[in-house]
Amino acid sequence: xxxxxIENLHIEFPGRGGSGPGVDGRRGATVAIQQVSxxxxxxxxxxxxxxxxxxxxxxxxxxxxxxxPPGKMTAGAVMLDGQRIDTLKPPAFRKVRGRRIGMIFQDPxxxxxxxxxxxxxxxxxxxxxxxxxxxxxxxxxxxLLESVGIDEAxxxxxxxxxxxSGGMRQRVVIALALCCEPEILIADEPTTALDxxxxxxxxxxxxxxxxxxxxxxxxxxxxxxxxxxxxxRVAVLYRGVLVEQxxxxxxxxxxDHPYTRSLISAVPRPDIKLRRFPMVSYIEGVEAPGxxxxxxxxxxxxxxxxxxxxxxxxxxxQVDDLGMRFVLKNAFLKRNRVALDAVKNxxxxxxxxxxxxxxxxxxxxxxxxxxxxxxxxxxxxGSVTFDGVNVTQQRDAxxxxxxxxxxxxxFQDPFSSLNPRMRILDIVAEPIRFHKxxxxxxxxxxxxxxxxxxxxxxxxxxxxxxxxxxxGQRQRICIARALATRPRFLICDEPTSSLDxxxxxxxxxxxxxxxxxxxxxxxxxxxxxxxxxxxxDRVGVMRHGELLEVAATETLFSSPQHAYTQHLLSLMPAxxxxxxxxxxxxxxxLILNDxxxxxxxxxxxx
Amino acid sequence: xxxSNFLSRAYRSDxxxxxxxxxxxxxxxxxxxxxxxxxxxxxxxxxxxxxDLATLDLLDANIPPVWSENGDARFMLGTDDQGRxxxxxxxxxxxxSLLVGIASVMFSLVIGVTLGxxxxxxxxxxxxxxxxxxxxxxxFPAILIALLIDGIARGLLPRDAQDSLSLYVxxxxxxxxxxxxxxxxxxxxxxxxxxxEYVQAARLIGxxxxxxxxxxxxxxxxxxxxxxxxxxLAVAIITEATLSFLGVGIPPTTPSLGTLIRIGNxxxxxxxxxxSIFPGIALVLLAxxxxxxxxxxxxxxxxxxx
Numbered sequence: 001x002x003x004x005x006i007e008n009l010h011i012e013f014p015g016r017g018g019s020g021p022g023v024d025g026r027r028g029a030t031v032a033i034q035q036v037s038x039x040x041x042x043x044x045x046x047x048x049x050x051x052x053x054x055x056x057x058x059x060x061x062x063x064x065x066x067x068x069p070p071g072k073m074t075a076g077a078v079m080l081d082g083q084r085i086d087t088l089k090p091p092a093f094r095k096v097r098g099r100r101i102g103m104i105f106q107d108p109x110x111x112x113x114x115x116x117x118x119x120x121x122x123x124x125x126x127x128x129x130x131x132x133x134x135x136x137x138x139x140x141x142x143x144l145l146e147s148v149g150i151d152e153a154x155x156x157x158x159x160x161x162x163x164x165s166g167g168m169r170q171r172v173v174i175a176l177a178l179c180c181e182p183e184i185l186i187a188d189e190p191t192t193a194l195d196x197x198x199x200x201x202x203x204x205x206x207x208x209x210x211x212x213x214x215x216x217x218x219x220x221x222x223x224x225x226x227x228x229x230x231x232x233r234v235a236v237l238y239r240g241v242l243v244e245q246x247x248x249x250x251x252x253x254x255x256d257h258p259y260t261r262s263l264i265s266a267v268p269r270p271d272i273k274l275r276r277f278p279m280v281s282y283i284e285g286v287e288a289p290g291x292x293x294x295x296x297x298x299x300x301x302x303x304x305x306x307x308x309x310x311x312x313x314x315x316x317x318q319v320d321d322l323g324m325r326f327v328l329k330n331a332f333l334k335r336n337r338v339a340l341d342a343v344k345n346x347x348x349x350x351x352x353x354x355x356x357x358x359x360x361x362x363x364x365x366x367x368x369x370x371x372x373x374x375x376x377x378x379x380x381x382g383s384v385t386f387d388g389v390n391v392t393q394q395r396d397a398x399x400x401x402x403x404x405x406x407x408x409x410x411f412q413d414p415f416s417s418l419n420p421r422m423r424i425l426d427i428v429a430e431p432i433r434f435h436k437x438x439x440x441x442x443x444x445x446x447x448x449x450x451x452x453x454x455x456x457x458x459x460x461x462x463x464x465x466x467x468x469x470x471x472g473q474r475q476r477i478c479i480a481r482a483l484a485t486r487p488r489f490l491i492c493d494e495p496t497s498s499l500d501x502x503x504x505x506x507x508x509x510x511x512x513x514x515x516x517x518x519x520x521x522x523x524x525x526x527x528x529x530x531x532x533x534x535x536x537d538r539v540g541v542m543r544h545g546e547l548l549e550v551a552a553t554e555t556l557f558s559s560p561q562h563a564y565t566q567h568l569l570s571l572m573p574a575x576x577x578x579x580x581x582x583x584x585x586x587x588x589x590l591i592l593n594d595x596x597x598x599x600x601x602x603x604x605x606x
Numbered sequence: 607x608x609x610s611n612f613l614s615r616a617y618r619s620d621x622x623x624x625x626x627x628x629x630x631x632x633x634x635x636x637x638x639x640x641x642x643x644x645x646x647x648x649x650x651x652x653x654x655x656x657x658d659l660a661t662l663d664l665l666d667a668n669i670p671p672v673w674s675e676n677g678d679a680r681f682m683l684g685t686d687d688q689g690r691x692x693x694x695x696x697x698x699x700x701x702x703s704l705l706v707g708i709a710s711v712m713f714s715l716v717i718g719v720t721l722g723x724x725x726x727x728x729x730x731x732x733x734x735x736x737x738x739x740x741x742x743x744x745x746f747p748a749i750l751i752a753l754l755i756d757g758i759a760r761g762l763l764p765r766d767a768q769d770s771l772s773l774y775v776x777x778x779x780x781x782x783x784x785x786x787x788x789x790x791x792x793x794x795x796x797x798x799x800x801x802x803e804y805v806q807a808a809r810l811i812g813x814x815x816x817x818x819x820x821x822x823x824x825x826x827x828x829x830x831x832x833x834x835x836x837x838x839l840a841v842a843i844i845t846e847a848t849l850s851f852l853g854v855g856i857p858p859t860t861p862s863l864g865t866l867i868r869i870g871n872x873x874x875x876x877x878x879x880x881x882s883i884f885p886g887i888a889l890v891l892l893a894x895x896x897x898x899x900x901x902x903x904x905x906x907x908x909x910x911x912x
Contacts, residue, residue: 376806404812417803421825431811
């Protein structure tokens, strides 16, 4: 008998028509979890992996009895040490929750009470559950903080959560989850909100603690890297159904179920560069995924007028000594103002037709650079030169409009980058109408419909509103809008970081296709090194607003020069045992033999 | 085709679902509709025209409602001191009350939303100046501001124009006293929307601030404005009634509900209760139903309360 047994779990969210299937146009119940059985042993780490909407968190919430109403368990049982807990009354359940099952939430910024010191929160929890004296609780709290790797624990005990950094707070949350010595720990995306370097530390800590204290942990995540790093066994969920479970190495290295296979094939690898992600069958439907290879480029909107003059030797985008200072606290007197240098004296160049990557952790200034180049922010000093014209100093309105047509941007969050009150037709047509690029309303419509077709959405999308689309589809719409002015330079600011891994693979494929068939120049910004490796020709590494190193992608990954780059690379999860079935690898030889890329790859770095 | 499409979408919408599942909302909508329809069709529905001095007869003054001993079949709810039929006067009175209410709400809305958009989008000094003015105004009760403006207008206008212009003065006074709420709400919402990526995408293609505000931000901040406007309508109607009751609003020749209550007030101690009570009931029903509708709308549009 295992420590935790989930048997045949079935969870529904009733719709307007009550439970059961939808009748008479009323929304029926949504089945979130179907017949899921899982078990967890002492000291074992079980990974629950799946994409958004798969029901991962719902399982975790059901185990600790915190299922969000109106969701309810309609069948199945949750057994803790052979005793059924899902039928317990709320007061009895409170003795289990926290005491025997600990929980770690995703966002360390909101899972601590901001009005209580860290020590008080730990001590209170222990006193409620363990019946210990305040002095004893304090002693234990001190020991706990030390064991989760917080220095000067005695001092830290009297501090408030806002005095801790994100990673430190997550350590406190872990200490809080462990303070009553639970038998089981449920961690729901514990490192998703953290930077890679902190993620590695937290995962390390979780693994050590579980092994030392014999705690069984259920780790819920969407990240294959995390799964590969610390879990012993893994369960794969797909739309509420458990498709496969087994030892982590077996599942990741030799998956049986086609969904697991397609999921694994979509994970960007740090060690190999793919020509394209293999099209995976299990992801959301894409209408008419136009065959870009055979697309008659000359006839379509995107194919026309693509000659911007003879390609010159000078780079398309030249950034010189660029700096940006944000005023954090304004004050009447200059000396009282507090400012932050988000970008410090950055210089680099992007050549025509290349994909230039910028990588760095949060707050490194990569998005600020993108917005400075796009002209959304005013630079404090330095200049941006686009096609030989200094655009930071440009005051001529007509020249500015011409520049704006040639540069477009794809944003990070597909949910806020489309105006919720506008139809897709109007959203994509807006740049065309604004710049008066089409002669008539009818041709505008034709162009928009062609663009949507090109990014893999059908004509039916035209009259719909953004909320009717999923994140991946919205990102396709954003790309269509960015292409509407036939830009020469595209800025992608973390275009896939809020998407599921299989959707990410699709979007990256789309961007690769676009880049190849249109010869676009792309500035690709990401915090994710494996993604950068798949997409970019050259990469710049940023930290605290400074550009530390620029190198060709393969060079950077094989022989990084700067210590910080080496550190970042060492933090990438090792995914070398992942199944390579069906992958279309692109070796260095291939790059050199590819006529389209040979010129760029052979060019010396600037 | 379009119409049926719209109807079926409206039928399936969450707002409609929430409406038919809220008895309060249905009841208050019915009451409000009844009063509004009655007010709009007053010339057709009302048995008398209380504004037409020629039809008034002082001999008919102070007749109690039909069901009391001295009642007259011609005057269902009795008459006032001028011999006006109370029922007709209430219908015509709510017409004026609604007109003043709706017009002043529109006035506040336009000023408040415009200033809020500018303040939220521009930020910096412009924002500080507009918001400090709003703060100053918030430190007085709205009714005081309305009284102040009303008083100033009366001082400036020639005596013979006062009565004919009193309606516009009132709309202006109530409108000016209420813009702050809109401005503050819209400013907050604008500051949120301004940083969203769809606004940046619009700026990226070179759109000017005015066009960004009109095409992108305005439609996305109107949700809460609608709620405030509904609740503000009730407040504006009450404010108008209060001002008229104090004698600085609508003149007694074309009485609004507030004026009718004031006229009746002086006869309360002589036992002629109906002159005050019936317009009072009409006012309470109107304000209450509009207010309840506003509350329902606020809850129905708030995703956190669903």
